[in-house]
Amino acid sequence: MAFAKIQVTGQIRLETGLHIGTSNAFAAIGATDSPVIKDPITNLPIIPGSSIKGKMRTLLARVYNTTLAEKPGDDGEIISRLFGNSSDKNYKVGRLIFRDAFLTNKDDLDSRDVKSYTEVKFENTIDRITAEANPRQIERAIRDSVFGFELIYEVTDKSQAQVEEDFKVILDGLKLLELDYLGGSGSRGYGKVVFEDLKANTVFGNYDVSRLNELLTTEV
Amino acid sequence: MTYKMYIMNFHTAHFGAGTLDSSKMTFAADRLFSALAIEAKKMGKMEEFVSIAGQDEFALTDAFPYLSGPFLPKPIGFPKFEQPDLTTDVKEVRRQAKMAKKLQFIPLDKFDSYVNGTLFKDEEHVVTNIVTKNQPHVDGNLFQVSTVRFRDDSCLYVIANESELLNELFTSLQYTGIGGKRSSGYGQFDLTILDLPDGFKNRLTKVYQGPVMTLTTALPIEKELEYAMETGSYLLSKSSGFAFSTETNENYRKQDLYKFASGSTFSETFTGQIVDVRPLDFPHEVLNYAKPLFFKMEGER
Numbered sequence: 023m024a025f026a027k028i029q030v031t032g033q034i035r036l037e038t039g040l041h042i043g044t045s046n047a048f049a050a051i052g053a054t055d056s057p058v059i060k061d062p063i064t065n066l067p068i069i070p071g072s073s074i075k076g077k078m079r080t081l082l083a084r085v086y087n088t089t090l091a092e093k094p095g096d097d098g099e100i101i102s103r104l105f106g107n108s109s110d111k112n113y114k115v116g117r118l119i120f121r122d123a124f125l126t127n128k129d130d131l132d133s134r135d136v137k138s139y140t141e142v143k144f145e146n147t148i149d150r151i152t153a154e155a156n157p158r159q160i161e162r163a164i165r166d167s168v169f170g171f172e173l174i175y176e177v178t179d180k181s182q183a184q185v186e187e188d189f190k191v192i193l194d195g196l197k198l199l200e201l202d203y204l205g206g207s208g209s210r211g212y213g214k215v216v217f218e219d220l221k222a223n224t225v226f227g228n229y230d231v232s233r234l235n236e237l238l239t240t241e242v
Numbered sequence: 243m244t245y246k247m248y249i250m251n252f253h254t255a256h257f258g259a260g261t262l263d264s265s266k267m268t269f270a271a272d273r274l275f276s277a278l279a280i281e282a283k284k285m286g287k288m289e290e291f292v293s294i295a296g297q298d299e300f301a302l303t304d305a306f307p308y309l310s311g312p313f314l315p316k317p318i319g320f321p322k323f324e325q326p327d328l329t330t331d332v333k334e335v336r337r338q339a340k341m342a343k344k345l346q347f348i349p350l351d352k353f354d355s356y357v358n359g360t361l362f363k364d365e366e367h368v369v370t371n372i373v374t375k376n377q378p379h380v381d382g383n384l385f386q387v388s389t390v391r392f393r394d395d396s397c398l399y400v401i402a403n404e405s406e407l408l409n410e411l412f413t414s415l416q417y418t419g420i421g422g423k424r425s426s427g428y429g430q431f432d433l434t435i436l437d438l439p440d441g442f443k444n445r446l447t448k449v450y451q452g453p454v455m456t457l458t459t460a461l462p463i464e465k466e467l468e469y470a471m472e473t474g475s476y477l478l479s480k481s482s483g484f485a486f487s488t489e490t491n492e493n494y495r496k497q498d499l500y501k502f503a504s505g506s507t508f509s510e511t512f513t514g515q516i517v518d519v520r521p522l523d524f525p526h527e528v529l530n531y532a533k534p535l536f537f538k539m540e541g542e543r
Binding site for chain 1: 253254284285286369371372373374375377386391393394413414416417418419423424425426427428430486487488489490491493
């Protein structure tokens, strides 16, 4: 019986400011037009697991889908088995579990005299005919913030032979994320992220991760 | 047979209360039982788990908060009306009634004084938060997920009989998580297994002739039901939803099941059952755990 859980841990470092928006009601009313999502208890910015999962899936769908999938339900086998597919009975739950990423280098930022963990960026639009400016404010998580990244991969009888193949896909996903952006307004320079110190670790059951660790260190 | 306290330290979780945009703070034993069963299925130990669960001694409770000590649900129907707090000021009595209504969980050491009529404010264990999510570039795909974010020192605990298999399943469940939206990071926890304090352990029972409170959302077997309903003070809780299965392409709804919520009080214990709520013509059984573990309302003297 091969049942194991492999945990991939690492850090997400922001190379540019990150904006993952939220509904206005909860975070910092009246402060900015578009606030970023924050942890309700510590009030520090977070990266929700659903943002990482969704972005990674869409990026990977461009690479690994043989036909154009109009909805996530049409995704090919490789994507479905990792991320899940509610319309396919074999993959109702995928093999991956993401986790919210919380700010981990608060102390380091404090020691560098950071006043606040988010910044407010002023931007504007200029009308082409009247040349009139129409300003807006956008909140961003500041660059050089580091978030703890965690991913659980489940090894079952079915997936045993495909672990290395799956990990190549995950690595491609992470690489694509580094070349793309996380969060909103990415084409304007927001959300460049870098994954650091990626490590695989078997947290339940028995699975030798040395091959996977080689993969993780060489390719990202 | 030893009861142990499985303490689960959550960060963020979603325990749906019928919809995606509502979330409860804790979860009932059937949710945990199903999570453990699916975990057992993946390990190929499903039969072993079901046979252990079928034994009479097997017990599982709903999850209750743990904040430097275990909490218990509010006993329904207590304090009795013959012991009003203050008979003089009607305003004060109303205020207290409101407070008692809002109270959900009582710390173990204050339990007896509550039954005798002392009131206090509810502890705040979690912050409930609603986050809006979407699927970009698709019309109308905006949805809200309600989450509970636990305060740093607040945990949840369940009581169960310790067994090797159960420990293994719990260890594995830490990384799968429990509750909704698991694959986007909700519901994972860190596990600690603790012994029960003596004063608590002695009051747990499965057979006792005397006033008891159930710690599990449970349903008596047919012939006990009438007596339990006659003598008990209880709340009904509905348990329903889609049956998770990898053997059907469509998603089918389970049969609705109504049970006595935890905190319901009865004049004596009953046995309870594991109900099969499978939809019609379903390929495998869908078990809903409804066997109670009781707490004696009167401490040992």
